[in-house]
Amino acid sequence: MPRSALVSLLAVALLAGPAAAAPVRPADDAEILASVPAGLGGGTGFRAAEAAHRAAPDDLDAAVAFARAAVEEGRTRSDPRFYGRAAAALAPWSAATDAPRDVRILRAVIAQAGHDFAAARAALDVLIGENPADLQARLSRASIRMVTGDGAGAAEDCAAVRDPRALLPATVCRARAAALVGQAEAGLAALRRAMSAVGTADPAQRRFAALVEAELLASLGRPEEAERVLAADAAGAGVPDLAARADLLLDLDRPDEVLALLDGHGDADVLLLARLRAAVALDDTRAADWTRLLSDRFAAAAEAGVALHRREEARFRLSVTGDAAGALALARDNWAVQKEVADTRLLLEAALAAGDPSAAEPALRHIRNTGLDDARLRPLVTRLQGENS
Amino acid sequence: MLRLALALGLGLAAAAPAAAHTQSYGYLTATLADGRVDGRLELAVRDLDALAGLDGDGDGSVTWGEVRARETELRSTILGMVAIGDEASPCALDPAPLAVDTHAGETYLVAGFSGACAPAGPIAIGYDALFDLDATHRGIVTVTADGETRTAVMTPDARSLALEAGGAWSTALTFVASGIHHIWIGYDHILFLVTLMLGAVVVRRDGRWQPVDGTGRALLEVARIVTAFTAAHSVTLALAALDVVRLPVPLIEAAIAATISLAALNTIWPLVTGRLWMLAFGFGLIHGFGFANVLAEVALPAGDLVTALLSFNVGVEIGQLAIVAVVLPVLVVAARTTLYPKVALPALSLVIAGIGFCWLVGRTLGVEILPIG
Numbered sequence: 001m002p003r004s005a006l007v008s009l010l011a012v013a014l015l016a017g018p019a020a021a022a023p024v025r026p027a028d029d030a031e032i033l034a035s036v037p038a039g040l041g042g043g044t045g046f047r048a049a050e051a052a053h054r055a056a057p058d059d060l061d062a063a064v065a066f067a068r069a070a071v072e073e074g075r076t077r078s079d080p081r082f083y084g085r086a087a088a089a090l091a092p093w094s095a096a097t098d099a100p101r102d103v104r105i106l107r108a109v110i111a112q113a114g115h116d117f118a119a120a121r122a123a124l125d126v127l128i129g130e131n132p133a134d135l136q137a138r139l140s141r142a143s144i145r146m147v148t149g150d151g152a153g154a155a156e157d158c159a160a161v162r163d164p165r166a167l168l169p170a171t172v173c174r175a176r177a178a179a180l181v182g183q184a185e186a187g188l189a190a191l192r193r194a195m196s197a198v199g200t201a202d203p204a205q206r207r208f209a210a211l212v213e214a215e216l217l218a219s220l221g222r223p224e225e226a227e228r229v230l231a232a233d234a235a236g237a238g239v240p241d242l243a244a245r246a247d248l249l250l251d252l253d254r255p256d257e258v259l260a261l262l263d264g265h266g267d268a269d270v271l272l273l274a275r276l277r278a279a280v281a282l283d284d285t286r287a288a289d290w291t292r293l294l295s296d297r298f299a300a301a302a303e304a305g306v307a308l309h310r311r312e313e314a315r316f317r318l319s320v321t322g323d324a325a326g327a328l329a330l331a332r333d334n335w336a337v338q339k340e341v342a343d344t345r346l347l348l349e350a351a352l353a354a355g356d357p358s359a360a361e362p363a364l365r366h367i368r369n370t371g372l373d374d375a376r377l378r379p380l381v382t383r384l385q386g387e388n389s
Numbered sequence: 390m391l392r393l394a395l396a397l398g399l400g401l402a403a404a405a406p407a408a409a410h411t412q413s414y415g416y417l418t419a420t421l422a423d424g425r426v427d428g429r430l431e432l433a434v435r436d437l438d439a440l441a442g443l444d445g446d447g448d449g450s451v452t453w454g455e456v457r458a459r460e461t462e463l464r465s466t467i468l469g470m471v472a473i474g475d476e477a478s479p480c481a482l483d484p485a486p487l488a489v490d491t492h493a494g495e496t497y498l499v500a501g502f503s504g505a506c507a508p509a510g511p512i513a514i515g516y517d518a519l520f521d522l523d524a525t526h527r528g529i530v531t532v533t534a535d536g537e538t539r540t541a542v543m544t545p546d547a548r549s550l551a552l553e554a555g556g557a558w559s560t561a562l563t564f565v566a567s568g569i570h571h572i573w574i575g576y577d578h579i580l581f582l583v584t585l586m587l588g589a590v591v592v593r594r595d596g597r598w599q600p601v602d603g604t605g606r607a608l609l610e611v612a613r614i615v616t617a618f619t620a621a622h623s624v625t626l627a628l629a630a631l632d633v634v635r636l637p638v639p640l641i642e643a644a645i646a647a648t649i650s651l652a653a654l655n656t657i658w659p660l661v662t663g664r665l666w667m668l669a670f671g672f673g674l675i676h677g678f679g680f681a682n683v684l685a686e687v688a689l690p691a692g693d694l695v696t697a698l699l700s701f702n703v704g705v706e707i708g709q710l711a712i713v714a715v716v717l718p719v720l721v722v723a724a725r726t727t728l729y730p731k732v733a734l735p736a737l738s739l740v741i742a743g744i745g746f747c748w749l750v751g752r753t754l755g756v757e758i759l760p761i762g
Contacts, residue, residue: 023429023488023499029454033489033496034434038449047447081413084525085439091524114525267494269411296493297411304527304542306412 035266037073046073053089063089064102071109072204076238078268080308083113101127105136115308115337117144128157135161135169142173149339151180151370168198168205172212179219180341182373188216207233211241214248219341221375223248239268246274251376255281269297273312277319291320310334314346324353332359339366341374348380357387411495413526415518417543419473421534426480426506430471431490431497432518440522441466453489456498460487467500472515476551479515480506512552516543561700568704571683572712577748578676579712581649584741585614585665586716587734588656590724598730607721610665615709617666621673622680623702629681630698641678643752648672650745656738680705 026033037046046069053059053066067086074082087094087110093103104123111120124141127134142157158173171194178187195209210233217226230237230245237245242265249258255278262271272294279287298313310330318327328350335347344363351360364384367377413436419428434451438444443451443459456463464484474480485501512534519526528543534552541550572578589610591598601607628634652668684701723729744759751758 023431023490023501025486025488026453029452029457031453032450033453033456033498034438034451035449036435036438036444036451038447079411080525081411081435081439081523084413084523087524088520088522091521267411272494293494300414300493300529301412303529304412304414306527308412 044073045069057089058092060093060100060103063093064100064106067106071106071113074113075240077266078239078243078270080113083110086110101131101134105134105140108137109140112140112144112147117148117337120144132160133162135163135166139169139173142177146176146180147338147340149180149366149370151177151372154180168194168209172209175216176212179216179374180370180372182371184216184219184373188213188220191216203236207236207238207241211244214244218248218251218376219374223252227252239266239271243268243270243274246271246278250274250277250281253281255279259284269294269309269312272297273316273320276316280320287320294320311338311343311346314350318346318350318353324350324355328354328356328359335363339363341372341376344372345374345376345380348377348384352380352383352387357384360384411493413519413523414492415516415526415528416492416497417471417514417516417528417530417532419514419530419532421473421506421512421532424505424507425503426473426482427501427503428473429485429499429501430467430518431492431499432467434489434496434498436519436523436526437463437467437498440519456487463487463498464500467498467518468502470516470518471502472513472517472549474506474512475508475510476513476549479513480504480508514541514550514552515548516550517548520545520548561696564697564700565704565707567684568701568706569708569711570704571680571701572705572708575679575683577645577649578679580741580744581645581652581672581676582615582618582709582712583716584649584652584656584738585618585669586611586713586720587737588652588659589614589665590717590720591730591734593659598734600724600730604721607717607724611713611717613666614669615706615713617670618673618676619702619706619709621670622677622705625674625677626680626684626702627677627698629678630684634678636678638682639752639755641675641682643749644675645679646745646748646752648675648745650742650749653738653742653745657735657742 037044049062049066049069052062056062067089070082070086070089074080074086086106090103090106090110093099094107099107104127108120108123108127111117111123121141121144124137124144127137128141131137138157138160142154145151145154145157155174155177158170158177161170161173163170171191175184175187175191178184178190191209191213195206195213210229214226214229217223217229227245227248230241230248233241242262246258246262249255249261258274258278259282262275265271272290276287276290276294278284279290294312294316298309298316301307301309311334314327314330314334317323317330327346331343331347331350335343344366347363348360351357351363364381366372367381413433415433415436416431417428419426434443434456438451441459441463443455445455445458464487468482468484471482472479473482482502482504485503488499488501490497490499512532514530514532516528516530518528524545526545529540530543530550531538531540532550532552533539539550539552541547543550590601590607592601593599601610625634629636652672655668680701723733726733747758
């Protein structure tokens with residue numbers, strides 16, 4: 001089936017509305033209903049922290065330990081429920097303005113994960129004001145500044161992390177910030193030096209460093225190399241790593257590898273979207289079901305007033321259902337809140353697809369002002385400047 | 390400790406690029422009719438596992454068998470999260486056998502219930518599921534009573550819902566009352582109306598203010614003003630309440646303050662004379678957005694939206710007319726004195742313009758210059 005016909009079919013399929021399932025009582029005891037973190041003796045230590053917290057809900061240390069474990073679980077699974085669990089665990093200490101630092105920084109991270117960047121930033125500003133050398137707070141604030149498009153400000157926070165034991169995280173931070181102001185090449189070199197200097201670091205640190213290395217390579221127009229970097233460290237990859245690799249494979253026009261890569265890795269929205277884009281490219285028959293599923297998810301979020309999905313929904317409308325105008329509206333709303341390269345790219349692509357090049361103006365101005373020079377954005381910028389002149 | 394901090398520093402710093410997620414939702418459906426309630430509460434298996442530890446063998450999968458082993462306990466736990474009926478004494482709910490359903494690709498446990506339920510007063514719905522476990526949980530509640538359906542989203546800060554018994558009429562009355570209340574506490578709207586009325590009882594002739602000929606003229610002029618004001622704010626209230634137009638709250642608040650100053654200044658240095666109703670209309674458009682902001686704090690019933698909006702507007706109009714009924718006779722009498730056009734009118738107008746200006750500055754800068762603002 002030609003791709004355009006499949007897209008139209010998908011768009012029509014959506015008009016039928018969300019799938020209405022009726023409750024049933026399963027017949028088979030072995031039927032699996034849900035997958036959850038594995039219990040004690042297996043898994044990430046999350047269950048142990050959970051049990052300790054449950055046994056003593058008023059114990060601050062147990063709550064903080066559980067909240068940290070939950071936040072890490074939430075990050076690797078790209079699952080907001082875990083951030084919700086962390087927030088609930090910290091609730092007894094959250095109202096006080098003089099809550100312990102550990103609680104306040106965790107709440108800032110949770111706010112950031114919920115895309116409440118203003119609240120997170122405000123909390124971190126206070127924390128850093130009280131203790132300018134707090135490296136957790138510095139790294140978190142740098143991250144928020146990067147998400148909101150302030151690479152220069154992020155670089156300041158990264159530079160404030162001077163503890164030699166934090167060489168790798170600090171260099172990772174600086175490299176990410178450098179890429180936002182057109183210095184990805186220098187950032188990459190520094191990152192690689194640090195990675196070999198630190199040697200066998202904590203696996204989570206190493207994996208995140210590899211993720212950033214791949215991002216820098218992609219921004220320098222070296223996507224094959226980026227994909228190889230991620231492929232080399234595939235063991236224990238979390239959802240963010242898989243999502244990054246899937247996006248690279250889609251850009252490299254290797255959709256079959258996307259389906260193979262993501263098979264059996266759960267249904268986080270971002271992975272579902274990548275699978276769906278691959279399915280559309282391959283005319284795979286599962287595309288219709290996956291389209292309905294994602295569409296139901298977005299509808300449920302809209303119904304509950306949850307606004308975390310604009311980037312994904314914009315990409316969904318742009319690349320799957322062919323709704324360029326809808327995609328542009330979402331891309332603009334999204335860009336008002338966050339300005340990572342992916343968000344900028346989405347806005348530029350949507351503006352072109354919707355035939356409204358002037359909608360991309362804020363992004364073009366941002367690129368000019370910050371010196372951002374990303375290989376993925378360059379062809380879009382050129383086309384838009386051609387259309388605007 | 391540092392190792393953990395560094396791992397966390399990286400992990401925490403990496404929290405930003407996380408993409409879209411699967412949120413925790415719950416679905417409560419209930420129908421009240423003929424003295425009975427029937428419905429169900431659906432919660433995700435993953436969430437119930439987090440609450441009650443359903444994965445008995447710890448293998449990372451929750452099976453139907455593991456759920457069935459805890460069925461009785463689960464039924465009562467889940468139904469314990471719901472309260473339907475009289476606020477003080479909710480209806481007793483009998484549990485149905487558990488079932489399984491799917492929403493957006495995720496598996497939910499369905500706890501059906503039924504029971505005798507004929508609340509004497511307004512129907513209260515309490516939804517307290519999982520909020521203390523997961524602060525991001527949201528409950529979608531759909532309740533049908535007296536043939537009308539209402540939907541609401543429950544959050545950690547909003548765990549209960551009150552339905553007015555009696556349907557459309559009671560919605561109308563509730564919102565008429567709400568409209569009256571909101572205009573009477575809307576001192577900036579009142580001040581604007583009063584400002585226009587100050588000028589409505591006089592007319593510019595021979596280069597000075599003179600009382601308007603006859604009470605009838607004054608009444609007509611004020612009627613025009615109030616009607617124009619109401620028409621305009623009804624339009625923008627509807628546009629904003631229905632989310633057709635969205636303007637930032639601080640901008641509107643500041644603009645309302647500006648309309649007061651401008652209306653007051655217009656009384657002293659008249660740019661608009663004789664057609665105050667046009668000023669009332671133009672500025673009324675701005676005030677309508679202000680009403681929408683306060684109406685946003687009152688949950689609008691999804692099924693009765695038009696009734697609610699119309700009733701609210703009627704309430705505002707009634708409230709305005711009440712104010713006019715009090716203020717106008719005073720002004721008509723005052724206008725006949727020599728003091729009014731020469732001294733009182735300009736003085737009052739200047740004071741009002743000053744108040745409006747203080748509010749404008751205060752609302753723009755986010756500070757309180759006057760004791761009320």
